[in-house]
Amino acid sequence: MATPKTTQKDLAGGYQFNVPIKKEVLTGRDVYPFGSIRLQLEDKYSPIIHEDLTLGSQVSYVGNRSVPFLRIFRYKEAFALKFVNYCLSKFEATTNDYVFDPFSGLGTTVFTSTLNGIPSVGVDKLPIAYFASKTLPLFPLLKKNELSNIWSSLIPLIPSKRPADIADDVAIMNNAFEEQTLLTLRKIKAAIDELPTPYHDMMLLLFFSILEDCSLTAKDGQFLRMKRDKATPDPMKAMGSKVTQVEEDIHRNKLLYPHHSIATDTMPDVYLGDTRDLSDIRFKKSPTIIITSPPYANRYDYTRSYSLELCFHFVKNFEELKALRFGILRSHIESKIDKTEVSPHPVITEILEALKEKNLNNPRIPIMITTYFIDMQKVIREWYRVLAPKAKVAMVVDNVRFEGELVPVDLILSDMAEAVGFKVEEVIVTRYKGNSSQQMKKYGRVPVRESVVIWEK
Numbered sequence: 462m463a464t465p466k467t468t469q470k471d472l473a474g475g476y477q478f479n480v481p482i483k484k485e486v487l488t489g490r491d492v493y494p495f496g497s498i499r500l501q502l503e504d505k506y507s508p509i510i511h512e513d514l515t516l517g518s519q520v521s522y523v524g525n526r527s528v529p530f531l532r533i534f535r536y537k538e539a540f541a542l543k544f545v546n547y548c549l550s551k552f553e554a555t556t557n558d559y560v561f562d563p564f565s566g567l568g569t570t571v572f573t574s575t576l577n578g579i580p581s582v583g584v585d586k587l588p589i590a591y592f593a594s595k596t597l598p599l600f601p602l603l604k605k606n607e608l609s610n611i612w613s614s615l616i617p618l619i620p621s622k623r624p625a626d627i628a629d630d631v632a633i634m635n636n637a638f639e640e641q642t643l644l645t646l647r648k649i650k651a652a653i654d655e656l657p658t659p660y661h662d663m664m665l666l667l668f669f670s671i672l673e674d675c676s677l678t679a680k681d682g683q684f685l686r687m688k689r690d691k692a693t694p695d696p697m698k699a700m701g702s703k704v705t706q707v708e709e710d711i712h713r714n715k716l717l718y719p720h721h722s723i724a725t726d727t728m729p730d731v732y733l734g735d736t737r738d739l740s741d742i743r744f745k746k747s748p749t750i751i752i753t754s755p756p757y758a759n760r761y762d763y764t765r766s767y768s769l770e771l772c773f774h775f776v777k778n779f780e781e782l783k784a785l786r787f788g789i790l791r792s793h794i795e796s797k798i799d800k801t802e803v804s805p806h807p808v809i810t811e812i813l814e815a816l817k818e819k820n821l822n823n824p825r826i827p828i829m830i831t832t833y834f835i836d837m838q839k840v841i842r843e844w845y846r847v848l849a850p851k852a853k854v855a856m857v858v859d860n861v862r863f864e865g866e867l868v869p870v871d872l873i874l875s876d877m878a879e880a881v882g883f884k885v886e887e888v889i890v891t892r893y894k895g896n897s898s899q900q901m902k903k904y905g906r907v908p909v910r911e912s913v914v915i916w917e918k
Contacts, residue, residue: 475650489510493867498811500873510888517892519544519858519913520754524810529710529717530600533595533703534670536567537680538763539756540857545573548752550912553912554579559746563736563844564790568594570752576601576718579731579748582744584736586789589669589767595731596662600849601723603711611660612704616697623703625823628772630779637769646675665774667707671699680766711799737790737839738824739847747849754857755790755840758833758870760823762786762793791832798828804864805831805838808873808886812866819864826863838877845881845918854883854916859894860909871912878916887915 493500518524524541531542554581556578562570565583566588584589584890601807624647627634646668653664659766675696678685694702696836732742756763764771764786766857776782787797804810813827821827844854862866891907 474777529714539567565594584734591733622648622651667703751854756792757859761852796832852918883916889913
């Protein structure tokens, strides 16, 4: 019997599928309806999809927990130093390259590139991510006891300081801390704010790193959740412990990475900017490598997860926080859509049609999916515009599932990339994630890929 074939064409959008539907199972393919455009997309890219599960621990922050300096601030959406080194090796990067991370986050890409003596540039729209990315490379420049001496000089000054201003009209700030803890934190912040550069930035990053521990909250899923029975440390002791950690890392860094060094003339350029429009970014030359991971289309709102850090320094009030929330990449459930915006890809159209028949636990999910891929299409076009010829892209992405409907993010973004001129070289499956208990009860266990897509301009 001949293999059945279906065809879906959208020539205006640059997407074309005309491939046989295969019968073998590839993660989640058995849940697609016969003739599904998603199934055709899986078939189109199946020759270049392969597993490398050894990368599973490297595409998450877990791999940074013991890495000097990168362990200082827990940015749970980050990937690991080892992953960046893997990509640099895979692309045979040299000091002549120019590495770009358009979603710099913690700054692992620019930090690791700098350790290897490779020029780099990072961009992020979230202020705390921008701040972490530009500050972390400063730590390896410290001498032994340099930061300890700064902290020792601050300790006697803190009790008499006027508490620093915070965005106290943001609801979480009135509930996240015990009263005395909040007062102490504000006084520590006031003392840090009087420090000169670069000590101000380094101490401020340590301060941000203790906020969650000192609070009655925890970064949990898409929100910052209250934990009323949580035991919290004294802020002064928590800061002292962080300073000690830095001193340990100065020593450990030399032992673990004797060939790594950071020089002031190879410090990365980091910008507070929007990768959907890179026209204001001052690239030293056309980037030759991208190593990045965009926000996932999973409802997570970074302005909520990192609201403590944002409200202590980066926003003055709720209105500024709200403006930031609606200004970042539209990957969260509160994303707004313009009435002129429509599905940017036939697979998205198919998913939206399927979701119309579902009883969604949040009716805004279709809006989030649509706006996410509209934004990512803009992102991909900007990358193609600024990258050097033959430039390589390594991007970590996570597929998602809503009410049983799988969204193959890795393949949709790859198809968008191909439409603008990229060559899709590989889709590397690094691990499989199970769906939620509610989804399993209704639809069974279907693993969802977390992948690294490799493109070339």
